[in-house]
Amino acid sequence: MGRMHADEHAIDTTLVRRLVRGQFPLWADLPVTPLASGGTVNAVYRLGDSLTVRLPLTAGGAGDLAKEARILTALDGLPVAVPAVVALGEPAEGYPWAWAVHGWLDGSPALEGRDAPARDLAAFVRALRALPADGPPTRRGKPLSDVDTATRRAIEELRRTDEPFDAAAALAAWAEALEAPQWTGAPSWVHADLMPSNLLLRDGRLSGVLDWATAGVGDPACDLIPAWNLLTADTRHTFREAVGADDATWARGRGRALSMAVIQLPYYRHTNPVISGNARHVLTELGCRPARGGGARLE
Structure with missing residues (x-):
């Protein structure tokens, strides 16, 4: 990993040890290990x-911390584990x-293009939707038109790079996604952020879901993005059938995945x-990049 943001604060193991020792002396002697993460x-x-x-x-990420803690302490009845807020x-x-200090969840992050439990993922999405919709609105649950300018600007920026990319x-x-009802x-x-690195697998089953900072109440199409950022054509239709997505919701979910990737x-x-790498996978699945062994189909 390189430095991702211009305003990113320098963080290392020494800083984490000092923070833990100063505020939670009960854990002062526990080993501190950096985790490889796509976050x-x-x-x-x-x-x-x-x-x-x-x-x-960054300061922007810090602003979501308290919101995420409130959400995590309120969730109940999901078929997979979510992190417990410890301190x-x-x-x-x-x-x-x-x-924040969270409880550890066992499991390995999902990887795009590999076998993934589409039915487990659909069951999680449906269970989350079934909870009383009493949470805060999520910015990703708004109409796709809200990110139209940013999406078109990113497509133009990609067009100017050396990425193998079909801007047309x-x-x-x-445009097809924007036209969907x-x-x-x-x-x-x-x-609203079901990226593969936020999905934990154990023994081939979905066991946990991480990173709830963007969660909230909004358009359920937000949670269809794993159809393109994780799954392949072989399991995509299984996920769609199990999650019960109509044509319009599916089209908006596809547009959300495209927008995030570009x-x-x-x-x-x-x-x-x-x-x-995940963004390239999405664009390949959407037919916007050359695919190994031939072109991808827009599904």
Whole structure:
């Protein structure tokens, strides 16, 4: 990983040890281990065997910390595990923001293009939607037109790079998504950031879902993005059938996946290989990049 953000705060193991020792002396002697992560908002460290420490990299990420803690303490009845909020730390040792200690969840992050439990993922999405929609609105649950300018700007930026990229195909797919009817049903809970690195697998089953900072109430199409950022054509239709997505919701979900990918790729292509690699996977699945063994179909 390189430095991802111009305003990113320097964080290392020494800082984490000092913060833990100063505020939670009970854990002062536990080993602190940096975790390889594709995350763009927090630096994550394992603390002993049963805890993780999450420190926002920027002021924007710090603003979501309290919201995420409220959401995590309120969730109940999901078929997979979510992180337990164990403690919240305060600014200290030159670190300017609040930070969090969560319970450790066993499992390995999902990987795009590999076998993934489409039915488990659909069951999680449906269970989340079934919860009382009493949470805060999520910015990703708004109409796609809200990100039209940013998406078109990112497509143009990608067009000017050396990425193998079909801008015309991306614009056509984006126009199709914008034309889809908007959500008129009741808002529902959405995670809104179901990237593969936020999905934990154990023994081939979905066991946990991480990173709830963007969660809230909005358009359920937000949580269809794994159809393109994780799954392949072989399992995509299984997921769609199990999750019960109509044509309009499916089209909006496809547009959301496209928008995220074209915005992520130019920003992270030299600093975050996990996120940029996933963006390339999405664009390939959407037919906007050359695919190994032939072109991808827009589904």
